[in-house]
Amino acid sequence: MDNRPVRVLLVDDDEDDYILTRDWFSEMEGANFELEWVSSYETAVDAIALHQHDVYLLDYRLGDRTGLELLHEAIANGCKAPIILLTGQGDHDVDVEAMKAGAADYLDKSQIGVPLLERSIRYAIERKRAEQKIGEQAALLDVTTDAILVRDLEHKILFWNKGAERLYGWKTGEAIGKNANELLYKEISPELQAALKTIFEEGEWQGELHQVAKDGKEIIVESRWTLVCNELKQPKSILTVNTDITEKKQLESQFLRAQRLESIGTLASGIAHDLNNVLAPILMSAQLLELQLQDEYSHRLLPLIIDNAKRGANLVKQVLSFARGVEGKFSMLQVEPLVSEIKQIVQQTFPKYIDIDINIAKHLDMVRGDATQLHQVLMNLCVNARDAMPNGGTLTISATNLLIDENYTRRNLDARIGSYVVITIADTGTGMPPEILDRIFEPFFTTKEIGKGTGLGLSTVLGIIKSHGGFVKVDSELGKGTQFKIFLPTAGKSKMQQMEDVELPLGHGEVILVVDDEAAIRDVTKTSLETYNYKAMTASDGIEAVTLYAEHRQEISVVLADMMMPFMDGLTTIRTLQKIEPQVKIVAVSGLVSEDKLSQVRHAGVKTFLSKPYTTQELLTTLHEVLQAK
Numbered sequence: 001m002d003n004r005p006v007r008v009l010l011v012d013d014d015e016d017d018y019i020l021t022r023d024w025f026s027e028m029e030g031a032n033f034e035l036e037w038v039s040s041y042e043t044a045v046d047a048i049a050l051h052q053h054d055v056y057l058l059d060y061r062l063g064d065r066t067g068l069e070l071l072h073e074a075i076a077n078g079c080k081a082p083i084i085l086l087t088g089q090g091d092h093d094v095d096v097e098a099m100k101a102g103a104a105d106y107l108d109k110s111q112i113g114v115p116l117l118e119r120s121i122r123y124a125i126e127r128k129r130a131e132q133k134i135g136e137q138a139a140l141l142d143v144t145t146d147a148i149l150v151r152d153l154e155h156k157i158l159f160w161n162k163g164a165e166r167l168y169g170w171k172t173g174e175a176i177g178k179n180a181n182e183l184l185y186k187e188i189s190p191e192l193q194a195a196l197k198t199i200f201e202e203g204e205w206q207g208e209l210h211q212v213a214k215d216g217k218e219i220i221v222e223s224r225w226t227l228v229c230n231e232l233k234q235p236k237s238i239l240t241v242n243t244d245i246t247e248k249k250q251l252e253s254q255f256l257r258a259q260r261l262e263s264i265g266t267l268a269s270g271i272a273h274d275l276n277n278v279l280a281p282i283l284m285s286a287q288l289l290e291l292q293l294q295d296e297y298s299h300r301l302l303p304l305i306i307d308n309a310k311r312g313a314n315l316v317k318q319v320l321s322f323a324r325g326v327e328g329k330f331s332m333l334q335v336e337p338l339v340s341e342i343k344q345i346v347q348q349t350f351p352k353y354i355d356i357d358i359n360i361a362k363h364l365d366m367v368r369g370d371a372t373q374l375h376q377v378l379m380n381l382c383v384n385a386r387d388a389m390p391n392g393g394t395l396t397i398s399a400t401n402l403l404i405d406e407n408y409t410r411r412n413l414d415a416r417i418g419s420y421v422v423i424t425i426a427d428t429g430t431g432m433p434p435e436i437l438d439r440i441f442e443p444f445f446t447t448k449e450i451g452k453g454t455g456l457g458l459s460t461v462l463g464i465i466k467s468h469g470g471f472v473k474v475d476s477e478l479g480k481g482t483q484f485k486i487f488l489p490t491a492g493k494s495k496m497q498q499m500e501d502v503e504l505p506l507g508h509g510e511v512i513l514v515v516d517d518e519a520a521i522r523d524v525t526k527t528s529l530e531t532y533n534y535k536a537m538t539a540s541d542g543i544e545a546v547t548l549y550a551e552h553r554q555e556i557s558v559v560l561a562d563m564m565m566p567f568m569d570g571l572t573t574i575r576t577l578q579k580i581e582p583q584v585k586i587v588a589v590s591g592l593v594s595e596d597k598l599s600q601v602r603h604a605g606v607k608t609f610l611s612k613p614y615t616t617q618e619l620l621t622t623l624h625e626v627l628q629a630k
């Protein structure tokens, strides 16, 4: 601590009293106090406003004002230093009021002596310091992200920090005085009951609690409770520190579910394999017998055996598709036609009491996938939706592009950063309780009557979507309906391209002839074109280009020609192509071409230029323009 003297200001309208007090101070040996004096109420107000003193001593009688009034005014003006009121003998009402108003102490003037005065001043200063420290600690409590609250033994909230405001959404003013058990819980759960019991028996408790925030959102917290006692060791309040673990818990349960499905898959694939070995000889033998046995009896029974063996084999195939994933014939697919096809089937075959609503965003990205398998996925989901709406309802199929960012992947184990097409199949049917929702992807899990469901629909959906590099999400509310979302990664684009993806004009399968002497540029351009639904042919020089064009002029829609090439340069190539077909559509690709050469090209009738290096977007937009032009 510094050795600065403690500055004391005495406010007293009686000079004799000042002299007396000064003498007392001079008797305090080694106390290091510095006494100053003002004699009027007004000068005192100004002096206190400067906040320069460590302690104030106010006499009660100050002309026609009182020290009590001055005390009120000083505190209202933000005085932080301790104030000691000097009162007359037996003026107990004044004493009490002074303490209520925030005085650090009061001293009976008739009894003041050196030791009493010195002790009072020292205590006052120490107490102020302690208060400030507590204030600083309280501020620290607000910095932490944990929610900290204190409740009395009736569970009335006494303290509520900033972390609690953030976690629960209730402001301090709203929370104080409320019953914690009513504010934070939907109901008194067994865990909460255990906590309430343990805290009184053992003085502390620790565990997980399910709580609810102001907006109704459910949260899970790791909670630590401590019983706080007063000086007499009697319980006085409960201190609670809560850490939000909602996100962590969700990830954990996703992980457990994934693991369970995996082990079921392993088990199922083992059985499926054996079952195949059982079914194969049955099927083959029955087919052989069918050829040999011509009697009526065999004629009736053998097809039954064959049919059922085939059905069995089919089930086995589905189980295997879940366990091992499926191999498919993957190609670039547009989602729109796929959904339209499903819509037709559904409209024709589903009962009329089910309304069908289709909602597809414009410019959906392409995905890489097996059309037959995705078809099966959508059918399975639609059939489930139909089964969930025996009394009618609405089936909604929608599709949209979605960019998944890091924020999303942190919450979902299966998601990766990048762009996806999301297809949503929603119904307004029965919905599912959590214990069923938890198991629906297991093979053979069904709630339907025997003969109505195999329990393989959703496990097949999951197997197929996984083999497409995607994932599935479900939301369901009992009595309200269910929503399945399938996420398919979009095809063939780099992360960077996806990020900058502004709606690029797609091709319609037109053939583009790419002429460039640089292999790398030919390759990249070809890939870009194919990604965006064009077809590409490539030529490495003018001569090859002309040969190809002569052969395929009916198919080729546009020629993308580099201007700087060896052997036959761009200009000559263009002129030769124009001889074969005067209407040929050409985009001239220019790198470092002289202005004079460019004007020659322009002169030859070429209107569209693309300068190297070009982005995919520039390439696509340019092609789009050329193809539109008459």
Ligand code: ADP
Binding pocket: 380, 384, 385, 388, 427, 429, 430, 431, 432, 436, 440, 441, 445, 446, 447, 448, 452, 453, 454, 455, 456, 457, 458, 459, 481, 482
């Ligand atoms: P199945 O349809 O043969 O029962 P699935 O794997 O397709 O097998 O579905 C498993 C279970 O999931 C169903 O039996 C049903 O309980 C539940 N389920 C699936 N989709 C829905 C839905 N849209 N609404 C309500 N429950 C559903």
Ligand code: MG
Binding pocket: 380, 383, 384, 453, 455, 456, 457, 458
């Ligand atoms: Mg089903």
